[in-house]
Amino acid sequence: xxxxxxxxxxxxxxxxxxxxxxxxxxxxxxxxxxxxxxxxxxxxxxxxxxxxxxxxxxxxxxxxxxxxxxxxxxxxxxxxxxxxxxxxxxxxxxxxxxxxxxxxxxxxxxxxxxxxxxxxxxxxxxxxxxxxxxxxxxxxxxxxxxxxxxxxxxxxxxxxxxxxxxxxxxxxxxxxxxxxxxxxxxxxxxxxxxxx
Amino acid sequence: xxxxxxxxxxxxxxxxxxxxxxxxxxxxxxxxxxxxxxxxxxxxxxxxxxxxxxxxxxxxxxxxxxxxxxxxxxxxxxxxxxxxxxxxxxxxxxxxxxxxxxxxxxxxxxxxxxxxxxxxxxxxxxxxxxxxxxxxxxxxx
Numbered sequence: 439x440x441x442x443x444x445x446x447x448x449x450x451x452x453x454x455x456x457x458x459x460x461x462x463x464x465x466x467x468x469x470x471x472x473x474x475x476x477x478x479x480x481x482x483x484x485x486x487x488x489x490x491x492x493x494x495x496x497x498x499x500x501x502x503x504x505x506x507x508x509x510x511x512x513x514x515x516x517x518x519x520x521x522x523x524x525x526x527x528x529x530x531x532x533x534x535x536x537x538x539x540x541x542x543x544x545x546x547x548x549x550x551x552x553x554x555x556x557x558x559x560x561x562x563x564x565x566x567x568x569x570x571x572x573x574x575x576x577x578x579x580x581x582x583x584x585x586x587x588x589x590x591x592x593x594x595x596x597x598x599x600x601x602x603x604x605x606x607x608x609x610x611x612x613x614x615x616x617x618x619x620x621x622x623x624x625x626x627x628x629x630x631x632x633x634x
Numbered sequence: 635x636x637x638x639x640x641x642x643x644x645x646x647x648x649x650x651x652x653x654x655x656x657x658x659x660x661x662x663x664x665x666x667x668x669x670x671x672x673x674x675x676x677x678x679x680x681x682x683x684x685x686x687x688x689x690x691x692x693x694x695x696x697x698x699x700x701x702x703x704x705x706x707x708x709x710x711x712x713x714x715x716x717x718x719x720x721x722x723x724x725x726x727x728x729x730x731x732x733x734x735x736x737x738x739x740x741x742x743x744x745x746x747x748x749x750x751x752x753x754x755x756x757x758x759x760x761x762x763x764x765x766x767x768x769x770x771x772x773x774x775x
Contacts, residue, residue, distance in 0.1 A: 569750030
């Protein structure tokens with residue numbers, strides 16, 4: 439007869455895997471991995487009184503009027519254009535490469551790291567919508583405008599620092615932002631002039 | 635044939651479990667409006683989730699359509715609201731935040747919404763000094 443060896447029986451842990459599986463599945467289902475993304479915008483501060491709003495005076499050449507009607511058609515400074523042309527148009531406007539008198543005026547500005555540059559820091563892109571414009575069209579327009587700025591900033595960053603804007607140091611990014619400040623007028627359905 | 639040793643399986647599963655427990659963000663409100671956010675290319679990630687409040691705009695969900703109609707509605711927390719109520723909502727949210735200057739409003743707006751209501755919301759947000767906003771969107775290539 440074989441001798442029976444008496445040992446303390448081990449705890450049966452084979453179901454731990456099942457329990458943790460259930461927990462895992464619960465979290466898998468409830469989890470929303472969607473990292474929230476979006477276009478970040480800054481609204482202008484509220485007007486102190488009705489008058490102060492009208493006082494903001496911007497020269498005509500410094501304004502790029504983007505108007506969207508309720509059918510979703512775009513009009514930029516009097517021309518009908520498609521959404522795909524908007525980015526180029528905005529880039530040309532912000533950059534003013536040939537110092538054209540119809541595009542925003544340039545001012546000499548001393549920017550750290552970049553030195554003296556002529557920048558169009560007075561420009562404003564004003565987006566005007568109709569109450570009936572669909573939000574999607576408005577968003578696509580905003581997206582194109584931000585794309586124009588991002589492309590300009592990337593071009594400048596590559597030319598000056600040899601890398602894209604996102605890879606630059608904080609000081610370099612600030613310098614580039616000083617060169618191409620983002621000025622898209624928000625809110626105010628009829629008023630252009632507010633910054634960003 | 636020897637059985638495979640599965641004693642480390644629970645540990646493995648636990649590791650995955652902990653990963654999901656950490657990354658999970660439970661939605662604290664039940665959505666009463668349905669929306670499809672527009673798609674964009676130049677998006678930024680939402681930083682500082684604790685300082686973000688959400689405003690949902692869109693038509694009521696199918697279950698609520700019978701009572702609420704199919705017009706565009708605004709949802710704040712768990713209820714429908716009028717644009718004017720956003721001011722209180724913003725103040726309330728701000729009071730419960732530790733870093734009040736970083737307050738950010740994320741607008742989750744259905745892409746078919748008309749701009750009129752969005753403009754109204756933005757005007758109220760301006761008046762309540764909630765100037766940092768974010769148009770929520772999905773990534774497009």
